[in-house]
Amino acid sequence: MDIPTQAEDPAGFVHDEEIWFADGNVVLEAKGHVFRIYQGLLAHNSEIFRDLFTVPQPTSVETYEGCPIVHLVDRPEDLRHLLRVIYHGNRYYRPDEQLEFAAVAALVRLAHKYQIDHVRDAYLWRMKSCFCTELATWETVTEGPGYGSPIMKFRLADAIAAVNIARLTGTESMLPKGVKRDEEFWFDDGNVVLQAGGIVFRVYRGVLTLNSDVFAGLFSVPQPELTDTLDDCPVVKLDDHPVDVRHLLRALFAGRSWFPFSVVASVARLAHKYDMECLRDDAVKRIQSCFSHDFDVWAKAAAARGSNLVSYRDTDAIAAVNIARLTDTYNILPSALYTCCQLKSKDLLNGVPQANGTIERLTQADLLRCLKARKKFVHDRVVSTYRLCQFTPGTLHKCTTQPICPSLLKMLVNLEVTFGTEDYACLTDLIAWLEINSEDQYGNLCRGCQAHVQERALGLRAKMWSDLPMTLELRNVEVRGPYYPEYIYE
Ligand SMILES: [Zn+2]
Known part of the structure; x- marks a missing residue:
């Protein structure tokens, strides 16, 4: 045997x-x-x-x-x-x-x-104990220097096997959050993997090096952070949210056309953090194309909620203010803070939730600035409405129907004051508003008085625009606006 x-x-x-x-x-x-x-x-x-x-x-x-x-x-x-x-x-x-x-x-x-x-x-x-759907657990086990829980140690590359095992055993619910490949940025010939939260991005070291001094420094010296590999690529762990990283990579790899504000905001922040000068300047320019210190640029973007470079919602103004502070681009502040003043008090005080899970809110100082400015804006709006029509039609205005025009002007004042005292939008285009009402009261004004009302509307708006830095207590910030005739305030 x-x-x-x-x-x-x-x-x-x-x-x-x-x-x-x-x-x-x-x-x-x-x-x-x-x-x-x-x-x-x-x-x-x-x-x-x-x-x-x-x-x-x-x-x-x-x-x-x-x-x-x-x-x-x-x-x-x-x-x-x-x-x-x-x-x-x-x-x-x-x-x-x-x-x-x-x-x-x-x-x-x-x-x-x-x-x-x-x-x-x-x-x-x-x-x-390592691979689970709890992000907090994942963060604990990946704190390093070596990854693992008290009962199992692993390398980042092991997570692929963990995914396969989860699938094999039908325990999809424990699929690790650690290594989901990004669907947008996973280049098969990429040579470096960026890991942010639960997502990994495979991109090109050369492109990152070319655009970022921080990444260039990271790659030039062997770093302990680069000892992990995934698919033979070194893994760089970032402490940013994957949504922000994806936005940054979009700006870097997907050409530079039009973007929604959320993308531009992520790019501005991360490009600032990683010293990517070109990308940061590009993002700031996009923000300035909407939140401009130039009246004409601002007015056009405000009417369309965007420019040819970026689209935005009013709540994005909070991020615009914070990015202006971060990047020392103070000429963004007057129009961005003015837009913040127009937000619902709830959003202004509590902040606005972002796609990356954070809440975007103003600093205490900027919040106070807005609350104080709101009073002035209400005042300005009421006063400018009165001033809009506060003239006695005469030969100076080439008025042709002198008996009717004064009473029409008085009606207009009442209408606008009732309509507009409850908000802070002192920079609303009054000419556009008047045109809406042209079929009844405004339409019966003589041409001469109409032209004069329009001139006053533009002048009042221009005056309040030029006052913005003062109203918002912004020092060393200037705005550019159209000429306004002083007689409106006499
Ligand atoms: Zn008239």
Whole structure:
């Protein structure tokens, strides 16, 4: 019985040094590596093995060193992990011991395959201590220097295997957040991976180096942060939100056409942080194309809620103010703060939730600035409405219907004051408003008086615009506006 029955076997097979019990009664062969263990123990743990041993084999049973031999397709090192657990139970890998990811992964895979549920569940649980849907857990286990929980250590590249195991075992709910590839920025020939929160981006080192002094510095010296690899690329961990990183990469790789404000805001912030001068300047210019210190540029963008470079919502003005402060671009402030003053008090006080999960809010100082300015804006709006029509039609205005015009002007004042005292929009285009009402009151004004009302409307608006820096208590900030005749205020 001690003599091998198959002539070619003795030379080819390698006895496992650890799992080779002389009194074992079955031999498992995996890629030329043989383990000798007990049928009963395997059958007790696994239905798959039980079936294998109980169903009579159609052909004569192949044996090796006197034992039936079972050929398996598993890797011997993986099988050894499983046999250790089957033979020793919890004594080999203690429940509180920190295991390598490779051992845990092998155990889950093989236990799943051989339907050894208690082993599969125990090691899945161990895997979940690192890979789970809780971002807080993920942040804890990736704090470094080495990644891992007290019971399992891993490398970032292992997360791909973890995803496959989650799929294999049907535990999609524990799919790791750590390594979801970004759908937009994963270039197959990329040579560096940026990891932000739960997302990895594969891009080009050369492009980052060319555009960012910070990245250039990071790549020029070997950094401990670059020791992790994913798909053979070094992994750079960023502490930014993936949404912001995606926006930055969009500006970097997707050409420079039109963007929504949220993209531009991310780019301005990250380009500032990573010293990407060109991108930062480009983002600031886009913001200035809407929140301009030039009246004409601002008025056009405000009417359209955007320019040819960027579109925005009024709530974006809060981010515009904060970016102006961050990048020392103070000429953004007058129009951006004015727009903040027009927001609902709720949004102004509580801030506005952003796509990256943060709340964009003004600093206390800027908030106070807005609250004070609002009073002045209400005052200005009422006063300018009175002044709009506060003239006695005469030859100076080339008035042709002197009996009617004064009463029409008085009606207009009342209408506008009732209509407009509750908001802070003192810079509203009054000419546009008057034109809406042209069919009734305004339309009956003579041409001369109409022209004069329009001139006054433009002048009043220009005056309030030029007062903006003062109203908002902004020092050393100037605005550019159209000429306004002084007589309006006399
Ligand atoms: Zn008239």
